[in-house]
Amino acid sequence: MKRRAALQLLTALGISAGTLGAVPLRQLVDLALTAEPRRLDDWHLACVDHLHALRTRPAAQAREDLLVDLLALNRQLRTAPAVDRTELRRVEAALAMLHAHLLSRLGDHGAALRWWRTARTAADASTDLDLRLMVRCEEAGVGLYGQRDAGTVLALTHTAQRIAGDGPSFWKADLAGTRAKALTMLGQHDEANRALTSFVGYGGPDAPTSILPTLWVDDQAYFAQSWVHAGAGNEAAADTARDLVLSHPAARRQGGASPYAVNVQLHEALCTIVKGGTDRGVRQATTVLDTLPADYRTHLTTETGHMILQAIPHAQRQRPAVRDFRNVLTATAPKPALPQGT
Structure with a gap:
């Protein structure tokens, strides 16, 4: 029974x-x-x-x-x-x-x-409007990690923004951060910077007051800056944002193995590649992934690795360092659970 x-x-x-x-x-x-x-x-x-x-x-x-x-x-x-x-x-x-x-x-x-x-x-x-927007913000943001294409994520942010209404809103600022990341993935760097400005610069009086009051951590804005600036090859701004993330107490979770801490280090490798340093960038990324404890390997870090692969010029994708990185990326991807008997 x-x-x-x-x-x-x-x-x-x-x-x-x-x-x-x-x-x-x-x-x-x-x-x-x-x-x-x-x-x-x-x-x-x-x-x-x-x-x-x-x-x-x-x-x-x-x-x-x-x-x-x-x-x-x-x-x-x-x-x-x-x-x-x-x-x-x-x-x-x-x-x-x-x-x-x-x-x-x-x-x-x-x-x-x-x-x-x-x-x-x-x-x-x-x-509960706050809860409705919270769920949609999280869904759109997580969708960027290979779950949905960037265009679909942009559509999700626009739908959520319509629900939020016309007035200024914390959640609308959060959605702008997700749009900035998606636009970066599409190579639309000027638009990404404009969206990022409305996210980072939001100074409204409201704050997230949901059933999960601890959901928002202020390093999330720095993380978005790291993502957008690294994707555009803006090295100085990306370095500043990465340092702000890594100096935040949240980065010390899991012994420095939190997705934020790991991914901003991968952003550094991405920026290096965008600036033309393919071998150095993939070696940086290989070290980050290879030293990550197995229990803390997630699809969020794996998909950031795939973003790095996409940034490598086609003519350089068969270089030995790139092949080594591709092998490590495959080896460190989280393994799906095997079916269990009933």
Whole structure:
């Protein structure tokens, strides 16, 4: 009976038993089906805890822990009184968003896209504008890492901006940062700089006040600057932005293996290549990836490596240093979880 109930819950959440990775089915049964209903403030705390896990723990481990709470939340939603249901839907939107983000880090893009949709649906049902924009900002930003093409990401930012309305908004500034990155990937560097200015220069009175109050970290603006300036070969500005990211306390997460810290080092390699130093740039990138602990290798760093490959002139892509980098990039890509028996 427990096994059947767990599978029903998994199906309701769009999760197949074969995609659970290292999580034993019986563990999900025990934890999800025997858990007592939680108070709303405990669920709010869980959202913040899972965000912290996403930032500080290996993605596979953080996802396993999050799955247990998603199952428990789904079960509680089925019997929750009407007075609690709207707030639980807000929790569902936040947790679904974090799950989509973790799936993206692990390179499971098909499942991630479904969970982005789940997060958007739950956020829209809550009628919480801040939450609706938060989910869409995260979806667009993460989409740049190989999950969607840059043009689709730009379309997502425009849709979110229409939802935000005409007035100045923190989230609209955040969307401008994502547009700047996407435009950089398309080689539209002047437009990217204009979008970046509206992101970095935003000084409005509002602040992100969502169910995840710790989501925004101020090094995100520096990270966007690093990305845009490196892509344009603006070495001095890219160096300044990278130093600001690496000096931020957030860069010391995971012993310096946070995606922000790793990726701005890859931005340095990208900038070197754009400036004409192919061999030196790919050697820099090879060292960064090769020294990254295996548990912290994610699709975010792998896809930044692919951006570096795309920046290499075609005539130089068969150079020995480039071949070595391509091999390391393949070897350090996160491996998808093998299907587990039921």
